[in-house]
Amino acid sequence: MKITVLQGSPHKNGSSNLLASEFIRGAKEAGHDVSVLDAAHMDMHPCLGCSRCGMNGECVHRDDNTIIRDAMLQSDMAVFVTPIYYFGMSAQLKMVIDRFYSYTTRLSGKKLKTVLITAAWDDNDDVMPCTVKHYEKLCRYMNFRDCGMVLGRGCGTLEATKGSRYPNDAYQLGRSL
Ligand SMILES: Cc1cc2nc3c(=O)[nH]c(=O)nc-3n(C[C@H](O)[C@H](O)[C@H](O)COP(=O)(O)O)c2cc1C
Numbered sequence: 195m196k197i198t199v200l201q202g203s204p205h206k207n208g209s210s211n212l213l214a215s216e217f218i219r220g221a222k223e224a225g226h227d228v229s230v231l232d233a234a235h236m237d238m239h240p241c242l243g244c245s246r247c248g249m250n251g252e253c254v255h256r257d258d259n260t261i262i263r264d265a266m267l268q269s270d271m272a273v274f275v276t277p278i279y280y281f282g283m284s285a286q287l288k289m290v291i292d293r294f295y296s297y298t299t300r301l302s303g304k305k306l307k308t309v310l311i312t313a314a315w316d317d318n319d320d321v322m323p324c325t326v327k328h329y330e331k332l333c334r335y336m337n338f339r340d341c342g343m344v345l346g347r348g349c350g351t352l353e354a355t356k357g358s359r360y361p362n363d364a365y366q367l368g369r370s371l
Pocket of ligand 1: 203204205207208209210211276277278279280281282313314315316317321349350351
């Protein structure tokens with residue numbers, strides 16, 4: 195299976211990317227072809243809502259979204275990786291999702307498999323539900339098939355994340371695909 199991992203943290207070596215790297219290790223061991231796109235460090239701009247793309251055409255922006263679009267359309271699975279920012283995903287990852295607009299018809303026709311990987315400072319029941327709800331809604335709207343989530347609570351520092359159960363959860367999820 196061809197898997198594209200979309201990273202949404204400004205911290206290249208932060209907690210969410212650590213969880214993603216464990217997922218990738220597992221997925222590669224299981225024989226999958228994994229590519230990583232660090233969306234937070236790519237040349238990306240927010241959707242202008244101009245509708246020039248007609249939800250199925252060229253975007254007015256000339257940036258790295260074409261790289262993400264081509265990877266998404268050629269993949270069997272996408273992995274959304276994000277720190278939790280104010281109970282939601284990061285703006286860096288949300289920008290990628292908003293830019294689906296120009297290829298939403300093609301993308302939703304793929305029945306893409308997806309995974310969600312998050313990292314948050316807090317460790318309580320309040321910290322993840324909004325992000326999970328948003329992800330689930332996105333899956334329904336875009337005909338994505340959710341294949342699992344790793345919701346890293348209490349992952350505010352690299353040390354805390356390394357010492358938690360979540361790296362192994364991420365590895366096991368990748369390995370199980
Ligand atoms: C703008 C901003 C908003 C944040 N909002 C939350 C939040 O709502 N809940 C929480 O538990 N942590 C919050 N955090 C902490 C991060 O989620 C946490 O540090 C996480 O480990 C960062 O992941 P990263 O290392 O992958 O970037 C916030 C951090 C920033 C910078």
